[in-house]
Amino acid sequence: MEQEKTILDIQNLHVSYDGTDILKDINLTLKTNQTLAIIGESGAGKSSLALAISGLCAGSTTGTVLFQNKNLLAATEAELRHLRGKDISLVFQNTDNALHPLYTVAEQITEAIILHKDIAKPSAYQLALQALAEIGLTDRLATAYPHELSGGQQQRALIAMALVNNPELLLLDEPTASLDPLTKQEITTLLQQSTAGRAVILITHDIATAAELADTVAVLYGGRIIELGPARAILENPRHPYTRGLLRAYPNMTTVKDFQGIPGTMQHNLPGCPFQPRCTQRLNSCNASMPELALTDGRGLACHRGGIVPVLQVTNLTKAWDEHQAVQDLTLTLYEGETLAIVGESGSGKTTLAKTIMGLTPPTTGNIHLNGVKITERNQDFYKQIQLVFQNPKEALSHRLTVCQLIKEPLDIQKIGSETDRQTAVKQLLNEVELPTDNAFLHKYPHQLSGGEAQRVVIARALALNPKILIADEPTSALDASVQAKVIKLLLNLQEDRGLAMLFITHDIALARKISDRLAVMKNGKIVEEGLTHLLIAAPTHQYTQKLLAVAARINWR
Known part of the structure; x- marks a missing residue:
């Protein structure tokens, strides 16, 4: 099997504007047929990364951006003009500014073709019409001016312009921003089809778009990469507190606990880890130095604590009264800042579990650790x-x-x-x-x-x-x-502000669904099923969980 070629190699990229570090120590590689999504809040440096790669960054840049064995940061403007639009194409975020208002869409794409190919204008014009037709714009729309097109149609025109010269590297800067859901899905599907076989960097704050298009995700915060790895692993099981915060803040139909934000605002030029003022599990060392992006199991993580840490670990816990075992050989882990809901009917052992952890009743067997320390x-x-x-x-x-x-x-x-x-x-x-x-x-x-x-x-x-x-x-x-709603909202706000980890015990699986990150189903003193709440709710495997969901509160009309 032929080894995939490295298309882009970024080493120690640093970008600053007027003394403010926007990007710092960026190291990334991109191979053929790979789509890398760069996600993060506004101000994280995502667009500056795309501009630096394409040679359009107005800030001060240092480091190395190798493309076709050429350092783009040291290339002349003439060399960059030769590459842009031919070997490297950028789809800009703002369609209103990216298209010239005085030329039709077809005319603008024709110019892009002539700029890089030795071809007569009539032939180039036909190629432009063909490129536009392939992305769903008919001749009538192709000969329209930008202001006569909808936002989705303008985005299609930009994609056609970016692809018309068959570039090796495609940079997409927020390609679905400001689009309605139906149009966004059309553009996403178009990109899935048209980017196959290319090296793509996708700049986006839209996590759903990243999930659909990318095979690799890099999380950018304060100009630094803080988490990197396979898209599904990062988006389903984030290891950095910031990544978890991003996912919690993003509303979508596949998760159940969202719209929980991250307190504070992003700052630049801070000593140590840029996320430390907002992090609820920070150490003193976080203020002093930036953690290295350590690579393990195909994933990179920059966190002094090695990820989101477990704060409570219950191992093989049993509580028995005479012949009755209220809790049977139970093991669970609660992580910093998360909500783990324990769900089950009355008598399943939930309250006994809570009292045993708190020492209100002594365990028969088993161990409890707080922050890694065994409780004696x-x-x-x-x-x-x-x-x-x-x-x-x-x-x-x-x-x-x-x-x-x-x-x-x-x-x-x-x-x-x-x-x-x-x-x-x-x-x-x-x-x-x-x-x-x-x-x-x-x-x-x-x-x-x-x-x-x-x-x-x-x-x-x-x-x-x-x-x-x-x-x-x-x-x-x-x-x-x-x-109840007010108290639950209060608890979630306190969790967000204080970084509380919550073990939430309830018999109401509908309530647990709304507030928990993970869900553990308890029956007869045992946890019979456990997992991410949205996955467990969508596809429960245990018969008891299915029964709880079947009788959960819902409004049914006669």
């Missing part, structure tokens, strides 16, 4: 790391204590700060859970609170020690749907 006793340090939100808020709150005393109690027990500091912390926590901070509310007792208010106080109390793990045991089962 439940001391004060343990409860700084993990807290439990009980099912019934009124039973979880002492009727003898006021709201202020209830939230302050964990700080009192741990002797954290002065009395003034603790009072201030109580008000900050009440703000965080969206409750009043006036004296009247601070001095209320649990029986004076609504169900939703009581549950928010329970959550504020659980957050007082700033834990990284929250176990929520049916936290909304006693609330009406409206209040």
